[in-house]
Amino acid sequence: MVNYIERHIKKELLSLLSYFPAVGLVGARQVGKTTLIRHLDSLDLVYVDLEDDRDRIKLSDPHLFFELNREKCVALDEVQQMPEIFRQLRGIIDNDRRPGKLLLLGSASPELLRQSSESLAGRIAYLELTPFLFPEIKDHTDWKTHWLRGGFPLSLFASDDSQSLKWRKNFIRSYLERDLPSLGLGADFVVIRRFWQMLAGENGGIWQASKFAKALGIAHATVNKYFSYFENAFMVRTLQPWFANVSKRLVKSPKVYHRDSGLLHAWLDLENLNTLLGNTAVGPSWEGYVIEQIYGWSMGQIELYFYRTHQGAECDLILVKGNKPVASIEIKFSMSPVPSKGFYIATEDIGTSDNYIIYPGDDVYPVKQGFLVVGLNKFLEEYLPNYLT
Numbered sequence: 033m034v035n036y037i038e039r040h041i042k043k044e045l046l047s048l049l050s051y052f053p054a055v056g057l058v059g060a061r062q063v064g065k066t067t068l069i070r071h072l073d074s075l076d077l078v079y080v081d082l083e084d085d086r087d088r089i090k091l092s093d094p095h096l097f098f099e100l101n102r103e104k105c106v107a108l109d110e111v112q113q114m115p116e117i118f119r120q121l122r123g124i125i126d127n128d129r130r131p132g133k134l135l136l137l138g139s140a141s142p143e144l145l146r147q148s149s150e151s152l153a154g155r156i157a158y159l160e161l162t163p164f165l166f167p168e169i170k171d172h173t174d175w176k177t178h179w180l181r182g183g184f185p186l187s188l189f190a191s192d193d194s195q196s197l198k199w200r201k202n203f204i205r206s207y208l209e210r211d212l213p214s215l216g217l218g219a220d221f222v223v224i225r226r227f228w229q230m231l232a233g234e235n236g237g238i239w240q241a242s243k244f245a246k247a248l249g250i251a252h253a254t255v256n257k258y259f260s261y262f263e264n265a266f267m268v269r270t271l272q273p274w275f276a277n278v279s280k281r282l283v284k285s286p287k288v289y290h291r292d293s294g295l296l297h298a299w300l301d302l303e304n305l306n307t308l309l310g311n312t313a314v315g316p317s318w319e320g321y322v323i324e325q326i327y328g329w330s331m332g333q334i335e336l337y338f339y340r341t342h343q344g345a346e347c348d349l350i351l352v353k354g355n356k357p358v359a360s361i362e363i364k365f366s367m368s369p370v371p372s373k374g375f376y377i378a379t380e381d382i383g384t385s386d387n388y389i390i391y392p393g394d395d396v397y398p399v400k401q402g403f404l405v406v407g408l409n410k411f412l413e414e415y416l417p418n419y420l421t
Contacts, residue, residue: 034172034189037164039068044331045159046072049105049132052157053125056111056136059161060266060292061211062184062203065137068161069107075132076104082113094120102128107135112215118151125155139211139265160266162328163292164188167412175392175408179321180305182294193304200298204228207265217261223248227258231268232290232299236316239270239288266291271323274337274350274357274382283340289320296320318365322390322408323349326361329412333420334358339378347378351419358419359386367393369405379403388415 045068048055057065069077078101081087090097094117098106111117125133136156163183166175173188181187181196184203190196208225217224230244241255248255262268270286290296296317302308308317326349327336339347339360349361360382362375369391379387379402389405396406406415 036067036071037168037172039064039161040165040168040329041159041161041331042068042072046074048157048159049075049135051131052155053129053131054121054134054136054152054156055132056138056156056158057161058138058158058266060163060184061139061207062186063161063163064185065161066109067185069135069137075135077107077135078104079107079109081109082117083110088114091117095124098124098128098133105132105135107137109137111136111138122151122155125152139215159331162266162324163294165325165328165412166409167329170409176305179293179318180297180302180308182292182297184292184294187294196294197298197301197303200294204295204298207267212261212265215261215265217258219258223250224258227255228262228267229299231262231288232296234288235290235296235313236287236319238283238285240285267295269324269327271336271338271349274339274347274352283342287338289323291320291324293317293321293324315365318392319348319363322363325408325412326416329416330420339382341378341381344374345377345381346372346374347382350382350384351416353419357382357384359388360384361388361390364389364391366391371399371403 045055045057057069059065066079069075070079080090091114108114108117121134164178164185165183166178169178169188178188180193181190182200184200187196187199187203190199208221208228212224226248227244230247239259241252241259244255245252259268263270267290269289269291271289272286273282273284275282275284296313297308300311300313302311302313308314323336335352337350337352339345339350347360348363350357351359351361360375360379362371369389371389385402387403388411389399389403390408390411391405392407394407394410396404396410398404
């Protein structure tokens with residue numbers, strides 16, 4: 033296992049802590065939230081693990097505990113395990129609005145978000161920690177390993193591909209048996225497992241709740257409820273369609289992606305790169321991987337959409353700033369990518385002058401005026417920042 037790796041969001045986290053009395057650091061389990069805060073050397077930190085009964089006792093009288101640690105930053109880990117604490121935190125913060133007083137860590141859930149929005153509105157800022165993004169770990173491994181294994185630290189830095197896959201399969205089982213129920217999803221284990229497996233099979237496709245409902249024998253509304261829990265648990269992401277002002281029939285349903293490529297590959301039982309490359313899921317997997325890296329690296333500073341018409345025009349990703357498209361992206365898993373006719377048509381509909389074809393290679397070259405072929409890491413570090421300022 034490698035030593036501590038600096039996280040991309042650290043600077044933004046410290047900035048929020050310098051202004052807000054409370055900051056919520058959320059993300060899936062095992063992404064490294066606790067490790068990150070333990071490396072915030074500028075903070076005088078008191079750490080409380082709310083899954084540990086010994087630590088929960090410390091908060092029997094929250095007001096006294098915070099008074100005794102008045103000059104410190106109190107970090108409450110897995111805060112969704114103690115939702116009743118939010119009502120107490122409101123008064124504690126209002127009595128002392130000092131920035132950086134409170135750091136809440138948790139696996140987001142509908143209950144967590146509801147409690148915090150009611151009790152801490154105007155007092156808290158949220159920031160998400162994703163699994164490792166490629167620029168963060170490029171000095172420790174290559175993009176192929178990162179794509180195959182995903183960004184969860186214990187999967188990414190396992191001794192070999194077999195051990196990595198075992199870790200991810202156990203992670204999935206733990207999420208099904210323990211974490212999703214703890215977030216409030218009290219559905220049948222077998223049904224939820226089939227639901228998640230179906231999501232893996234539909235990765236990169238248009239969301240069709242009716243298809244899932246029919247296959248699982250459950251109501252349409254129940255399917256959407258399940259999906260909401262998976263979104264709140266950071267397992268899947270929806271990419272919404274962009275509605276350009278054109279007189280064409282547009283696809284209006286969102287696309288669905290697994291957020292971590294390694295978990296997707298675990299569901300598909302793809303242990304190594306060769307089995308991945310030989311599977312029909314390789315294209316959608318690469319597309320979802322690229323999209324998630326852009327999402328994570330941009331830290332919410334830009335909006336992302338896709339565009340598709342029933343006439344064949346298609347753009348995998350649109351970067352939108354201030355309700356204006358600023359760049360269009362086609363994602364190709366090929367070392368000699370050729371932009372599709374549908375992409376050219378889509379860029380005319382969307383009206384972007386900056387257009388990119390992101391591929392697995394390292395070279396950068398134009399294929400036409402306003403159309404640039406570029407590798408993922410170079411796009412993240414050199415081109416994407418131009419749209420985030």
